[in-house]
Amino acid sequence: MHPPPVVVEGFALDGLPAGAAGSLRGCCVLYVGGEDAPLDAIALTHCAARTSGGGGGEGAAQPELPICVCDVAAPGASTGAPPSRLRRLLLPTARRLMRRYYLVQRARDVPTFGLVVATLSAAHLRPLLDGLTAALRAAGRRWYMLLMGKLNPAKLANFPDIGMFVVVGGTRAGVVESKDFLAPIISPHELLLALRARDGEWTGEYILDYSRLLPSLAAGAAG
Numbered sequence: 001m002h003p004p005p006v007v008v009e010g011f012a013l014d015g016l017p018a019g020a021a022g023s024l025r026g027c028c029v030l031y032v033g034g035e036d037a038p039l040d041a042i043a044l045t046h047c048a049a050r051t052s053g054g055g056g057g058e059g060a061a062q063p064e065l066p067i068c069v070c071d072v073a074a075p076g077a078s079t080g081a082p083p084s085r086l087r088r089l090l091l092p093t094a095r096r097l098m099r100r101y102y103l104v105q106r107a108r109d110v111p112t113f114g115l116v117v118a119t120l121s122a123a124h125l126r127p128l129l130d131g132l133t134a135a136l137r138a139a140g141r142r143w144y145m146l147l148m149g150k151l152n153p154a155k156l157a158n159f160p161d162i163g164m165f166v167v168v169g170g171t172r173a174g175v176v177e178s179k180d181f182l183a184p185i186i187s188p189h190e191l192l193l194a195l196r197a198r199d200g201e202w203t204g205e206y207i208l209d210y211s212r213l214l215p216s217l218a219a220g221a222a223g
Contacts, residue, residue, distance in 0.1 A: 006118035012090055031089075040175040041090060044206040045066060045073065083142070097189045100175075100206070103164075103186050105195035112142040116185075118169025124210040128168065131217030132188055139195045157182045166191045175208070188213055 031039055035063070040051060060146040067089040107113075119199060129145070138141045143160060148155060165185045167176055186194075189207045209215060 028068060029070050032070045032072060034071055034148060036067075039067075039069065039089075040096060040177075041208055044100065044175060044208075058149070067176050097206070100186075100190060104183065104190050104193045107164055107186060107191060110141070110194075112144070112162050113191070114159055114162040114165040114183075115143055115145045116151065116156070116165050116167050116169075117145065117147045118151065118167055120147075122169055122210065125168065126216060127214055128188060128210050128217070131214065132166070132168075132191065135192060135195050135217065151176065151181075151185070153181045192216060 001026040029042060031042065033039065068086055070086050087181050113136060115129065117129070118150065119125075121127075133145075144159065146156075146159075151167065156162075160182070162183055164183050165178075165181070166188060167185055168188060175187065187208065188210070192213065
């Protein structure tokens with residue numbers, strides 16, 4: 001009987017051996033698609049978790065979970081389109097982590113945040129929002145809460161006093177490339193790192209599963 005997918009950080013990984021949820025050593029992920037946000041999320045959570053230091057520089061350790069990417073030609077592409085190809089995702093993962101670390105450093109000095117709720121169906125949404133607003137209040141920051149099904153640069157540009165946006169919309173929406181936006185966009189995990197962690201305390205672990213953030217939020221509220 002085919003084993004059910006193992007859910008790790010919100011992603012269902014199919015074909016893993018029994019008992020692989022605790023350690024993914026010896027496994028490999030085959031990702032069908034291009035360089036997009038879901039691939040960034042997988043690379044950050046499963047490749048960067050074991051890198052050394054907060055920034056994951058060029059000397060970072062090899063990824064714990066190798067990722068192979070299969071680029072598939074778009075439907076309806078011309079006959080001259082390049083064929084699908086399989087390639088190993090090398091460690092631009094370190095550069096991905098450096099970019100996220102840079103945004104965390106910037107967030108430390110932002111006075112006003114925008115919490116962008118991208119979906120109302122995300123698991124643990126209400127306790128997560130309650131915990132994030134409590135953390136912002138404790139840090140003396142201001143915030144707005146926005147409901148926006150799809151992130152739109154023009155709409156977010158209507159809030160020029162917001163220095164940084166935090167997207168709350170589940171694992172797949174956790175990593176957003178914000179180069180087309182007026183202000184950077186970070187994840188709830190990155191917001192908590194900026195509000196609470198001191199320089200040098202980030203080990204490189206990247207959390208997108210909201211259920212894993214809730215204990216930290218509860219501990220911060222209790223403290």
